[in-house]
Amino acid sequence: MGWLRASSIVSAATLASRLLGFLRDVLLAQSLGAGVAADALLVALKLPNLLRRLFAEGAFSAAFVPLFSQILTSDGRPRALAFAGRALTALGLVLTVATGLALLAMPLVILVLAPGFDPLDPRRDLAVELARRTFPFILFVSLAALLGGVLNVLGRFAAAAAAPVILNLVMIAVLLWYGGEPLALARVLALALPVAGALQLLLLWQACRSAGAPIRPRADLADPQLRPLARRILPGIASAGVYQVNVVVVTVMATALAPGAVSFLYFADRLAQLPLGLIGVAISTALLPIVARRMAEGRLEEARAVRDQAVEIALLLTLPAAAGLTALALPIVSILFGRGAFDAAATVATAAALQAFALGLPAAVLVRIMAATLFARGDLRTPLMGAIVALAVNLTVGLATLGSLGHLGLATAASLSSWANLAVLVRRIGRIEGRAFSRRTKLRALGGLVCAIVAASVAVQALREMQHLEPPMALGGAILVAGLAFLGMAAVARVVRPQELVALFRDRA
Template sequence: MSSSLPPNLSSPNPSAGDKGLLGSSVIVATMTMLSRILGLARDVVIATLFGAGSHADAFFVAFKIPNFLRRLFAEGAFNQAFVPVLAEMSAQDNKELLKETVSKVAGSLLLILTLVTVIALVAAPVLALVFAPGFSGDGNKLGLTADMLRITFPYLLLISMTGFLGSLLNHAKRFVIPALTPVLLNLSLITAALWLAPQMTVPVMALAWGVLAAGILQLALQLPFVAQLGLLVRPRLGFSNVRVKQVMKLMLPAMFGVSVAQINLLLDTVLASLLQSGSVSWLYYSDRLMELPLGVFGIAIATVILPGLSQRHATKSPQAFSDTLDWALRMVLLIGVPAAIALALLAEPLITTLFHYGAMGDRDVLFSAASLRAYALGLLFFMLIKVLAPGYFARQDMKTPVRIGIWAMASNMMFNLLLVWQFDHVGLAMATSLSALLNATLLGVGLYRQRIWRPSIGWGVFSLRVLLASMALVGVIYLTYQPVEIWLAWGLWQRAEHLTMIVIFGSFAYAIGLVFTGLRWGHLQGPK
């Protein structure tokens, strides 16, 4: 006998639905912005205390491995594979069936993650060598990486279960808590660096303990909110369950399909470990800045549109499906173009203002800025991948993104081999951007050819508005820019004051340019 689901599971949450796509995206972006700002504060602390030396390299590798897998499991698989299944089940209006499925998916996933974690703890030295082969010539550096990896790797299990719970909240259109959860990671690492590190024999080990503590806190935060949905159930094994099989079948390709960019970034780390000391850290700091607009806007838009795309596919509404994708692509263009321009033109000022303190020297700033500029070339395409991939996953088409992802990975390796010997770590960043261009192009062309996405009227005018407004932004940066030598000589407040002025006036010029060319608030509203 069927029992009715809570309103926020059987249909879109009324309060969330009233906000529309733009309103929900703003909410998620605001929460994510808070997290990213704290993330930058975290990286400022780490850069100041540990710089870009061997200990910093060791931690970044030990953190990147579970963090990379987190993106596969938590950001990739759960949202992209589980939300479409939830949409199908919600249409059946059977709460008991939903709770049973949640219980068995949770239990099955928990067992898999536990086994992976145990294996990783035992094989930590091997993993460290695989992901940082360049450390093999420095036994102390490799050993330190393995020791920290044993502490950081359980973070994968904790944050993946957090991602599982977050997928339930996202489906219920409760986007705030999942978007706010990463704040705890940043606060934990800042606390570990400032309070715990001075008390330890090897200070950098404190960062590893901070990662583990963050995983526990992030999982604990989600529990009461999932309980409000009535879905905080005891995990049970259920590999034979038809829905569990469906989720697992969708998860495996989803993990790969949405994470090609992250796989490429991980490959960058592997190759960077073979280059001069500091290369891993330079790529890390530049990647962190590139991740700010990508995480705040790209992932926020992708998170908001996936439940709607899944519901529109379940209700067989192809026009509404296309309109939702079209809106997302326009928002990416509106935000991604000026963000990429700003990162490219302000690479040195950004790195200097945020990281040029303590152990972070002038040379580290210049080398990090160079790779940031290379990553900026691909920012728009990284963002496009985030919103194009849900166009396939919402329809439970996992094969196409995987096939495209394989081509993107192969091209990334080819570009790496062509560019790394000439441009060192900058060549690795350039290769990642080029492979993102290929990935985004193939995803978009595929959706267009299948007539899943049909561009709405006005794309040409919209693109021209963005182009002209971006020229106004470039003009402001050109008029207010100071040579790198001056930025390096300035103190914190001079840097912060001048960079803030550029950001404010640049943003104002871009907004005025959009309004002057005819863009109005109504043009930004997404389909209901």
């Protein structure tokens, strides 16, 4: 399967998951409100979600996929599947022990996650109870991540991409059909998390069988490849952990500002994360197994060519998105959030933060792609160093501008940290390969940037011409006109050629 088609599958599944997640949050707010049950449940969901991001999403795949690809290429499918079975067993044993310890230590864990819940606060005991119900989710979703890695290497992306949708579907089903009072509903929702994780694992287990790659647990753990797998996982988790610390640090610094700063950054970041998930995460997820497979087969030039193509397509999508978010930030925020208690001042402040986040969007997307290339080479140290540099830049710039720019300084610091992270990765790849980007890729990126800036200007002018329409219709029309203008200019400037996209989609390039 072509990497562009694989990316499209992952992107579509990500979009479906985000939309269902929005519906889930609406139903959750409607059913639980903002009382004791809601507070306790949201705290209980923090830990499994954090561990899922640290471990299951990215860190394990980055370590497992290149090794599995290498064994598949050198030793054949039976040996590779045997390795996957042993890795599944080892991972299951480690996570079972970790889950048991976490369940015993949950009161202490909740004390760290929610220090504001004092011993007399009813939310504390309820949060401990709910967290014990939700925590086994990390066991199931981590095992599912291994099976998803196997499927991705074999070119079967659909099941692994669709699996996260199951969680939102299960929780939406509970919210729609369970009629209990808030405390009882919170307890059922907490149990829904591990149930959804088990369903994800079952789906991917069956998908592996259907793909002719059944993964069976193996009691014999004497596989020499398990040690390098363990050594690779730890830097991957640390890299993801630095990013999560980055997010927490921004929130902590924002609490030192006037009320509302945390909310401005949260809502702006939610909008900026949408293109990052649909473009950066989707392409990097599809790219990792394909590049790893080519490298394992010794096809290094092909692997580099695939990465160059991925960079070009990513920028073709990201540059107009970043320019559009910058130019249309105010009407976008106004239409989506500007109602009720979210007044005009909040709209302006959030739009300014969105513009600052948008400036770092191209770098954040490219970081995903360049890191996937390094992961495929077995280099997890450089992405970790990049994440550490990003954290240092974020802290330095954020603290330096906190007094003068407030929440806008924090958003700007986040964008600059993405560019610093990218610089570390590009420098390392340049040293390994002699260059990080081909001349064609650089020229197309420059052309795409010019087209995106012009298209953003077209969008602003089109919005002015459509002021007689309802705001959502005017915004949609302006985006459509600007999108067509960008595509036309990109085609004329040969930033992209339709026949190349068709060839990439069919994996003929």
